[in-house]
Amino acid sequence: xxxxxxxxxxxxxxxxxxxxxxxxxxxxxxxxxxxxxxxxxxxxxxxxxxxxxxxxxxxxxxxxxxxxxxxxxxxxxxxxxxxxxxxxxxxxxxxxxxxxxxxxxxxxxxxxxxxxxxxxxxxxxxxxxxxxxxxxxxxxxxxxxxxxxxxxxxxxxxxxxxxxxxxxxxxxxxxxxxxxxxxxxxxxxxxxxxxxxxxxxxxxxxxxxxxxxxxxxxxxxxxxxxxxxxxxxxxxxxxxxxxxxxxxxxxxxxxxxxxxxxxxxxxxxxxxxx
Numbered sequence: 001x002x003x004x005x006x007x008x009x010x011x012x013x014x015x016x017x018x019x020x021x022x023x024x025x026x027x028x029x030x031x032x033x034x035x036x037x038x039x040x041x042x043x044x045x046x047x048x049x050x051x052x053x054x055x056x057x058x059x060x061x062x063x064x065x066x067x068x069x070x071x072x073x074x075x076x077x078x079x080x081x082x083x084x085x086x087x088x089x090x091x092x093x094x095x096x097x098x099x100x101x102x103x104x105x106x107x108x109x110x111x112x113x114x115x116x117x118x119x120x121x122x123x124x125x126x127x128x129x130x131x132x133x134x135x136x137x138x139x140x141x142x143x144x145x146x147x148x149x150x151x152x153x154x155x156x157x158x159x160x161x162x163x164x165x166x167x168x169x170x171x172x173x174x175x176x177x178x179x180x181x182x183x184x185x186x187x188x189x190x191x192x193x194x195x196x197x198x199x200x201x202x203x204x205x206x207x208x209x210x211x212x213x214x215x216x217x218x219x220x221x222x223x224x225x226x227x228x229x230x231x232x233x234x235x236x237x238x239x240x241x242x243x244x245x246x247x248x249x250x251x252x253x254x255x256x257x258x259x260x261x262x263x264x265x266x267x268x269x270x271x272x273x274x
Contacts, residue, residue: 010081012086013078016079016084017089020079023067027073027078028136030092031134031140033132035252036273038141039120040117041143041144042114042143047150047153048155049155050163051164051166051168052112053154053158054125054158055154057258058171061231062109062256063109063250063258064247064259065108065110065111065247066111066244066261067071067111067112068118068156068158071101071171072138074241075101075138075139077094086209087118087210088209089211090211092247093242095212096245098146100164101146101147102146103162105248105252108247110153111156111158112128112153112154113156113206115155115157115163116139116152126250152272164196173196177196178232180229180237181233182201182203182236183203183235183236183237184236184238185202186206186210186238188203197234201224203217203220205239207241210239210240210242211245214242214245214246217242220248222253230255233256234256234257235250235255235258236260237256237257237258237260238262238263243259243260246259
């Protein structure tokens with residue numbers, strides 16, 4: 001059943017943007033054999049560990065964007081499709097993502113997945129997950145073209161218990177309690193108006209293709225933000241690639257923004273269990 005879903009999503013990628021077949025074929029039938037030869041370019045790149053990533057966000061009040069394998073696919077013209085969720089390839093979105101990816105803004109911590117990008121094909125096989133290797137070939141090949149060597153980067157998976165079992169929820173919740181939170185996500189009814197901070201406001205986004213309403217989302221977020229002192233606001237967004245552009249643009253405007261991904265759902269489980 002899973003393989004059927006994967007191939008169905010691949011068909012949708014090509015249907016929505018036929019030219020995506022070219023980078024797709026390169027990725028699977030060429031990059032799959034040469035990607036490891038690019039690992040030499042990253043031996044001196046500094047990545048914070050999970051703990052240091054979280055501490056940098058909290059202690060320095062920084063914004064955070066996370067880049068996984070999906071974004072590098074988007075830059076190559078491949079849309080993102082996962083189960084019933086999607087973000088179609090949009091040239092203007094890809095252009096903005098490139099801008100964020102290359103950012104050296106001191107208040108914006110950019111996170112990657114070095115624990116996966118820097119793994120060789122042999123290591124993927126040894127860990128029993130050889131089928132996941134091809135997810136990361138574009139990242140291995142193209143990351144060097146966008147990062148600023150000498151810049152310190154964070155870990156994109158720092159909010160994931162699977163990779164960071166010691167995720168310090170207590171520290172994070174304490175930080176949130178002193179902020180006016182604006183949560184931007186789809187299906188906000190699942191939060192049941194849960195209050196995490198001094199105040200908690202919600203902005204509903206679409207379940208797919210959030211980029212199509214980006215300007216509207218930004219207008220809604222900024223309208224709410226006007227109620228509170230800018231330095232006490234934390235905006236938390238989970239809308240796929242759109243959240244990365246949102247975090248970047250709002251950081252330039254002086255806000256603190258976390259591109260959190262699935263952290264909301266993990267946090268809700270913790271709150272419900274406490």
